[in-house]
Amino acid sequence: MTEQTERFPGWDWDDQDGLAARLDDFSAQVATCDTLEAHPGGLPRDHAGFRELGLTGIEFAAFRTAHPEGLGTDLTALRGTGTVSGTGSRTEPGTLYRVDGDRWFTQLDIAEPLPFADASVDWVYAEHLIEHVTMPVAVGWLREARRVLRPGGVLRLTTPDLARYLAGYVTGDGFLTKHRRRLTTLGFGPPMPARPAFLVNQIFRYYGHQWIYDLDELRHVLTLAGFAPEQIRHCAYREGVRSDVADLDTAFRTDETVYVEADR
Incomplete structure (x- = not known):
């Protein structure tokens, strides 16, 4: 053998x-952390709520975002394997959690409207997420991402090219x-x-x-979602209008990835 x-x-x-x-x-095996703590104040609903928590943006498909001012989200539930307080050891939709004491997470389905007000965040990031949903779902999610971005905010997408x-x-x-x-x-x-x-x-x-997607197909869905063609640009690995957001790109995917940003 x-x-x-x-x-x-x-x-x-x-x-x-x-x-x-x-x-x-x-x-399910990798969706784990040490500690989960449910936040008693619930999800931030608007820009003021995000800022009160020290948050400036949202990273989708991230159990534990690397951005210190990011709210991580994923469809899959996150499980705490160590000490858990405030609720059970598994996340539930509609609840905000502190992960390992230093990051925020909430369980979201991008096929549904985002539970945030218009113009709530300065940036949205998603690495290798859009290819996991159908095009109608992708366009609906991109519309929602555009809606929650503040004027001057940026959406950064990466996906297999x-x-x-x-x-x-x-x-x-x-x-x-x-x-x-x-x-x-x-x-x-x-x-x-x-x-x-x-x-x-x-x-x-x-x-x-x-x-x-290729670059043209990304331009197509972003345009359908309401971004103007002149707001959409092809980027390189870890290069973008916000270095803190572009730095979320992971190195092991550079051989296959197309990088795109769109401004609000």
Whole structure:
């Protein structure tokens, strides 16, 4: 029995439904922290409420945002594995939590209206989130993000770049091989098959992905959401109008990612 078989018994990269169930289990395992404390004052509802908590923006798809002035959110519940006070050991929608004593979190579904007033925050950030929902849901969420941004605020999105995958497939420039190695180091399963067609298909079909974007497709949905074309710009890794927000980009995804900002 090989080491990979021992670590991942019964794993089959060709079984999409089976891998979806494994991913759900994996997500639940990583959605943990040491301590959770329910905030008695509830969610901030407007700009004044955010500022009272020392918050300036929202990071979506983040159990524990790296931004010291950010509110982290995710659809998946966050579990406390250590001392828990104020409520149970699992987050519930509609409640604001202090995570490990130094970050804020609330459980949100981006398919629903955001529970915040217009012009509540200065920035919104989402890394590799938009591809996990259908386009209508994405447009609805982007409209909500625009609504809660203050005038002069910025939305920063990152997502897998369809153009990069297709260029790698057509040219054989080594991108797909490099990407396969990167995913292996993440530890979610044994090494993927090296077949180029598989490595392109997995970005469409795995991880709960619903729609894959290139730069033009991002411009399209942002425009549908109300951002003016001249407000939308292509950015580089960790480069943007706000360095504190751009610095939320994670290094291990740079090989596959397109970065876009839109101003309110």
